[in-house]
Each structure stands twice: as C-alpha cells, then as structure tokens.
Amino acid sequence: MGATPEIAVIDDLIRQRLDEILPGRIEEKLREIEESKTPSLSIIATKGTLDWAYPPFILGSTAAALGWDVQIFFTFYGLNLLKKDISDLKVSPLGNPGMPMKMPFGPDWFKGINWNIPNIIQGNIPGFEAMATTLMKQTIRNNGVATIEELRGLSQEADVKFIACQMTVELFGFSHDDFIDGLDYAGAATFLPVAQKSDVCLFM
Amino acid sequence: MNFDKELDARGLNCPLPILRAKKTLNDMTSGQVLRIMATDPGSVKDFAAFAKQTGNELLSSAENNKEFEFYIKRK
Numbered sequence: 001m002g003a004t005p006e007i008a009v010i011d012d013l014i015r016q017r018l019d020e021i022l023p024g025r026i027e028e029k030l031r032e033i034e035e036s037k038t039p040s041l042s043i044i045a046t047k048g049t050l051d052w053a054y055p056p057f058i059l060g061s062t063a064a065a066l067g068w069d070v071q072i073f074f075t076f077y078g079l080n081l082l083k084k085d086i087s088d089l090k091v092s093p094l095g096n097p098g099m100p101m102k103m104p105f106g107p108d109w110f111k112g113i114n115w116n117i118p119n120i121i122q123g124n125i126p127g128f129e130a131m132a133t134t135l136m137k138q139t140i141r142n143n144g145v146a147t148i149e150e151l152r153g154l155s156q157e158a159d160v161k162f163i164a165c166q167m168t169v170e171l172f173g174f175s176h177d178d179f180i181d182g183l184d185y186a187g188a189a190t191f192l193p194v195a196q197k198s199d200v201c202l203f204m
Numbered sequence: 205m206n207f208d209k210e211l212d213a214r215g216l217n218c219p220l221p222i223l224r225a226k227k228t229l230n231d232m233t234s235g236q237v238l239r240i241m242a243t244d245p246g247s248v249k250d251f252a253a254f255a256k257q258t259g260n261e262l263l264s265s266a267e268n269n270k271e272f273e274f275y276i277k278r279k
Contacts, residue, residue: 062219065226066257144217144244154223 040069042191042198048077050089050133050148051099055204056081057151063200064158071198072155073191075165078204079172082164082179086148090133094122104138156182163191205264205275207239208232214243214271221247222254225276229260232278237263240274247272 041063045056056072063070074082080089093099101115122128140147146154156162166185169176176185184190195201211228213221221242228238240251248265251274255262263275 058219061223065219065223066254144215144220146217146220151219154227158223158226 038067038069039063040194040198040200041071042195042201043070043072044191044203045072045074045078045081046076047204048080048089050091050136052204053081053086053089053148054151057148057155059202060160061151061155061158064155064160070155070159071161071163071191071194073163073165075168079164079168079174079179081148081152082162082183084178084180086152089148090129091136092129093117093132094119094129101132101135102139104135104142152180156180205239206237207275208236209238211238211240213247214241216242217244218246218250222250225251225254226258229276229278234278236278238276238278240276242272242274243270244272247274251276 041059043056043060045052047053056078060070060072080086091099093101101117102113103111103115105111161184162182163184163186164179166187168174169185176183209228209232211224213224216224221240221244225238225240232238242251244250248267251265252262254260255276259279261277261279263277264273265275266273
C-alpha cells in the first residue's frame with residue numbers, strides 16, 4: 001500500500017524544498033571545513049646533490065611559513081642532506097645537459113657566455129665537478145639565494161618534521177651521530193599514513 | 205603609511221623574503237604593521253599569496269625603481 005495522498009504531497013514538498021536549500025548549505029559547510037583545515041605537505045627527498053638539496057628545503061620552509069604542516073622523508077642519497085656537515089654537497093654538470101655553465105664573475109659579456117663543454121671532456125678533466133660546485137656556490141651567493149644550511153635551519157625552526165629512513169642509514173653504513181639532531185628515524189610505514197592525509201605529496 | 209617594524213629583504217631571493225617576513229611577524233602583535241623592502245620581482249605575487257593564505261592583511265604593494273615595498277598587517 002502506498003502513502004496516502006496527503007503524505008505524498010508533503011513528501012514532494014519536502015523534496016522540492018531540500019533541493020532548493022541543500023546545494024547552498026553543502027557548499028557553505030564545505031567552505032567552512034576547507035577554511036578551518038590546516039593544509040599539509042609531504043615530501044620524499046631522494047637526491048643528495050647541491051642542486052637537488054634546494055627543492056625540498058625551499059618548499060618545506062615556505063609551506064611552513066604559510067602555516068602548513070610539513071613532513072620530509074629523507075631516503076637513499078637524500079640522507080646526505082641531513083648530515084651535520086653539508087658543506088661538501090656537490091653539483092655535477094656531467095649527464096646534466098640542462099645545467100647552464102656560466103661564470104659568476106667578470107664583465108657582463110663574459111658572464112653571459114654559456115660554456116658548452118661536452119660531457120666526454122668534462123669527465124676527463126680532474127676536479128671538474130669541484131670547479132662546477134665552486135662556481136655554482138658563487139652564483140648562489142651572487143643572487144642572494146639562501147644556502148642549504150640556512151634553509152634547513154629555517155625549516156627546523158618552523159617545525160618542519162624531518163624523517164630519516166632507518167633502512168638507508170644501515171644500508172649506507174651511516175650512524176645517527178653523522179646527522180643533525182631532531183630527526184625521527186623510521187620507515188615507509190611511518191611516512192605513508194601521514195602522506196595519505198596530505199594535501200600535497202611530492203617525490204624529489 | 206605608519207608601520208611598527210621594518211624588514212629589509214633587498215638582495216634576497218625566493219623564498220627568503222617570505223621566510224624572514226613570517227619570522228618577523230611572529231614577534232609582532234595583532235594589528236601591528238610590518239614594512240618590507242625587497243628586490244625580488246617574484247615577491248609581488250608571493251607576498252599577495254602569503255597574505256591571502258595566512259590571513260595577514262596586505263595593506264599595500266608598490267614598486268618604485270625596481271624596488272618593492274609591502275605593508276602587511278599582522279593578523
């Protein structure tokens with residue numbers, strides 16, 4: 001037996017009214033939730049060179065400055081970025097055709113030259129990597145770009161959570177004494193549940 | 205415009221002006237105004253986004269001879 005005619009009319013009216021009110025209310029609620037939520041960022045840092053040290057620390061420190069919750073998981077070569085002494089981080093132009101090779105000193109016309117040296121020559125000049133690293137560091141200084149030490153310190157100050165991959169620590173024969181204080185030593189199972197709830201998750 | 209604190213971020217590049225500004229704002233009280241000077245051309249969009257996201261009000265943003273000047277009111 002169906003609803004009595006009166007109830008059917010009331011049901012129709014309720015449905016009609018709900019259709020009118022609900023979309024607006026849902027939108028309002030979603031906006032409220034969105035606004036009250038703290039955004040979060042999870043980064044996996046896997047590279048241990050001077051150039052690749054920048055993205056995780058720049059994005060991590062900036063996200064923290066914007067009020068986000070940030071965690072960075074350092075694994076494999078990324079662990080190098082957590083060592084007490086990171087003054088020996090290097091950048092290599094070898095196998096990196098995207099890297100401009102310009103001199104950070106001299107007159108403007110000289111600084112503008114891109115020294116396009118073939119890999120086969122770069123690879124055979126002793127100390128080429130050390131020279132490229134020195135030039136890169138000078139360029140960084142010239143441009144008022146922060147050092148990695150500075151960005152790392154600012155990240156820690158801003159409560160960016162650093163997680164060091166314990167498996168890699170053992171694999172590479174490191175000890176906890178090699179690294180700065182304030183790290184969590186853990187594995188993939190620690191990272192993933194946090195990453196799952198992150199708004200932004202990046203692999204670097 | 206009146207301001208309570210000043211930050212000279214000239215010569216600094218992304219993301220340092222934002223990080224220094226955030227740090228300086230942390231030490232200020234609600235309603236106080238921070239004046240920032242910068243030379244990073246990216247800082248114009250960055251400070252607008254920073255203000256919008258953090259709720260600190262960007263009172264003004266101006267360019268004068270390749271130098272940028274921002275006034276931010278602490279939330």
